[in-house]
Amino acid sequence: MSVLHQQAGETSGKITAGQNPRKLVRGNLVRTTFVYAALIVCAVLFLIPFYIVVRNALMVQPEITSFDWHWWAQTPQWNNLNTLFNDLVAPMGTGLINSTIIATLTTGGQLLFASMAGYALARIPSRWSNPIFFLVLLTLMVPSAVTFIPKYIIVNQLGWVSTLQGIIVPELFSGFACFLFRQFYLNFPHELEDAGRVDGLGYFGVYWRLLLPNSVPIMIALGVISFIGSWNSFIWPLVIGQDQSSWTVQVVLSTFITAQTINIPELFMGVAVAIVPLLILFLFLQRYIAEGIARSGIKG
Structure with missing residues (x-):
């Protein structure tokens, strides 16, 4: 039993000495933040075409072809569907x-x-x-x-x-x-x-x-x-x-x-x-x- 306790103590000592818990938490946080940031960027890039389609579908032609950028239709034209x-x-x-x-x-x-x-x-x-x-x-x-x-x-x-x-x-x-x-x-x-x-x-x-x-x-x-x-x-x-x-x-x-x-x-x-x-x-x-x-x- 003493041999087992000694080996367990040596193993835990190596883990504690070799790895700083704070650094591990910080590294995981940075990694998670980077992954989520990349996923958000990809999601936005994939959603942009859908946003453009819906935005233009609710605009009038002069508003779409205008050189002035509009984030949304000034007056949504729901009658375009009709x-x-x-x-x-x-x-x-x-x-x-x-x-x-x-x-x-x-x-x-x-x-x-x-x-x-x-x-x-x-x-x-x-x-x-x-x-x-x-x-x-x-x-x-x-x-x-x-x-x-x-x-x-x-x-x-x-x-x-x-x-x-x-x-x-x-x-x-x-x-x-x-x-x-x-x-x-x-x-x-x-x-x-x-x-x-x-x-x-x-x-x-x-x-x-x-x-x-x-x-x-x-x-x-x-x-x-x-x-x-x-x-x-x-x-x-x-x-x-x-x-x-x-x-x-x-x-x-x-x-x-x-x-x-x-x-x-x-x-x-x-x-x-x-x-x-x-x-x-x-x-x-x-x-x-x-x-x-x-x-x-x-x-x-």
Whole structure:
């Protein structure tokens, strides 16, 4: 016992002699202050664009283009919102409805097809699994602009130009989503799959009854990413949506900028309205994004 007490006394003496508690507290305080200051600066930098959007949305055009800086609208123009939704040239209501339909169906289709493909590549034994997965990875390296002309030719031959299905169907398949689902299913416990096979489940039964219900984190993470990407998509909806009935939010916003004029207040009010659904979606589901990607196990 005396030896133990002696060793404990020597250890505590070394800690006390080597480290000054006041210096430790001061160092922690400085470090914490620096971290919080850096976080505040980053938060302000990220919030500045949102502030500019809301400020300009409530101003009149001369006030925005004036050389005199105004921190806020002198008289907030709330009627800009009414003007936005009553504009017959730029149907914002139609754009919101179309974007919601397109983003929802595209997201659902990507999750369904990518989860099935990821399951097949990860859990069904086949000599073709790795070559097919390699081809899937190759699709991630091809710029999307390269496929625009072939996709447009196919959509045009199907008679889908100026239709919502012409925008939705070509975007239902995502190599990135397939990759993440494969990685997620590679780490799925084999014991559950074996138990399902004992109960008489085939490959599709195991996928539908066991793997898919346990894929909620990765599905939410990919769903949020896919929905935001589809909502913000501009070039493909612009090419396919050639009349107002098939315009999305981003296409509607582009109509405020012409070769002759720019309707700045209405443009910024439209941007503010278009951001709201994404903010709500992200605020409610943000914790699932990191969790889902972390559980996907990005490793071989």
